[in-house]
Amino acid sequence: ETGVTQSPTHLIKTRGQQVTLRCSSQSGHNTVSWYQQALGQGPQFIFQYYREEENGRGNFPPRFSGLQFPNYSSELNVNALELDDSALYLCASSTGPELEAFFGQGTRLTVV
Amino acid sequence: SQQGEEDPQALSIQEGENATMNCSYKTSINNLQWYRQNSGRGLVHLILIRSNEREKHSGRLRVTLDTSKKSSSLLITASRAADTASYFCATGTTDSWGKFQFGAGTQVVVTP
Numbered sequence: 001e002t003g004v005t006q007s008p009t010h011l012i013k014t015r016g017q018q019v020t021l022r023c024s025s026q027s028g029h030n031t032v033s034w035y036q037q038a039l040g041q042g043p044q045f046i047f048q049y050y051r052e053e054e055n056g057r058g059n060f061p062p063r064f065s066g067l068q069f070p071n072y073s074s075e076l077n078v079n080a081l082e083l084d085d086s087a088l089y090l091c092a093s094s095t096g097p098e099l100e101a102f103f104g105q106g107t108r109l110t111v112v
Numbered sequence: 113s114q115q116g117e118e119d120p121q122a123l124s125i126q127e128g129e130n131a132t133m134n135c136s137y138k139t140s141i142n143n144l145q146w147y148r149q150n151s152g153r154g155l156v157h158l159i160l161i162r163s164n165e166r167e168k169h170s171g172r173l174r175v176t177l178d179t180s181k182k183s184s185s186l187l188i189t190a191s192r193a194a195d196t197a198s199y200f201c202a203t204g205t206t207d208s209w210g211k212f213q214f215g216a217g218t219q220v221v222v223t224p
Contacts (some may be wrong), residue, residue: 004154033212042116042200042214043155056211088152098142098204101212105154 003027004093004104012110013081021107024092033101034066035090043090057092071089072110078109083087086111089110116144116201116215121224124221128180131188133200133218141184145212146175148197153198170173191222 001024013019020026025032031050035043045058049068072093078085088108092101119134135144143162147155159175161168161184168175174187187197197218202212 035214037152039152040216042216043202045211045213048211058211090154092155100145100157100160102157103147103155108151108152 004091004102006089006091006104006107009105010108010110012112015081015083015111017081018077018079019081019109021060021078021089021091021109023074023076023091023093023104025072025074025091026102027096029093029095029102030072031094031097031099031101032068033092033094034074034076035092036060036085037088037090037106039087046076048097055097081111083111085109116203116213118199118201118215118218120218121216122219122221124223125191127192127222127224129200129222131195131206131220131222133186133199133220135184135186135215136182137184137201137203139168139205141179144175144177144184144204145202146184147200147202147214149200149217150197158199190219191220193222193224196220196222 005024033048034046037043047057048055052068065077068074088106090106092103094101145160146158149155161177172189177184198217200217202214
């Protein structure tokens with residue numbers, strides 16, 4: 001157990017819909033990163049939040065957006081879902097952007 | 113393209129044997145982390161090694177880092193069936209602070 005919790009664990013959405021995924025970071029951690037992991041691939045960096053500000057973004061379109069709250073929990077929002085958005089979405093928290101990150105169990109999103 | 117590339121893609125060994133996997137990367141790094149993932153679930157942090165370190169140990173795990181060759185290795189000694197998982201390296205680079213890049217992973221199967 002890493003202390004990082006994600007909800008929901010599984011989700012099925014229809015193409016074109018919007019989805020919000022949630023992450024509660026480990027106590028004392030001020031940095032949250034989101035990753036997308038397609039089947040058989042390694043995780044791909046989406047973006048990172050450090051003390052409520054976006055601190056780096058990967059090669060994902062603007063329909064992927066996020067928030068970090070004062071308690072350092074975070075949300076990932078994806079608009080206009082596409083079939084290729086089907087993946088495991090992982091949240092990781094750490095005590096700083098360059099330090100070891102601890103992952104939650106992920107949310108498996110299926111877009112049909 | 114991915115920063116870290118693991119080799120081999122898959123490895124099958126028997127309990128008690130050692131397992132070695134390698135990670136190569138392209139650009140200068142601040143640190144390199146190894147993670148384990150069981151059956152598409154969350155990633156478990158194993159070891160973080162900084163660019164000024166050459167070797168680290170944690171229980172049955174040994175990680176080496178050769179910055180001149182831009183490569184790292186993870187050795188699991190006396191493997192157990194419970195070590196069956198996918199193993200990923202993740203690099204933190206000097207030009208993308210806080211953005212860890214993962215390889216595609218090495219799938220390890222340990223048979224009793």
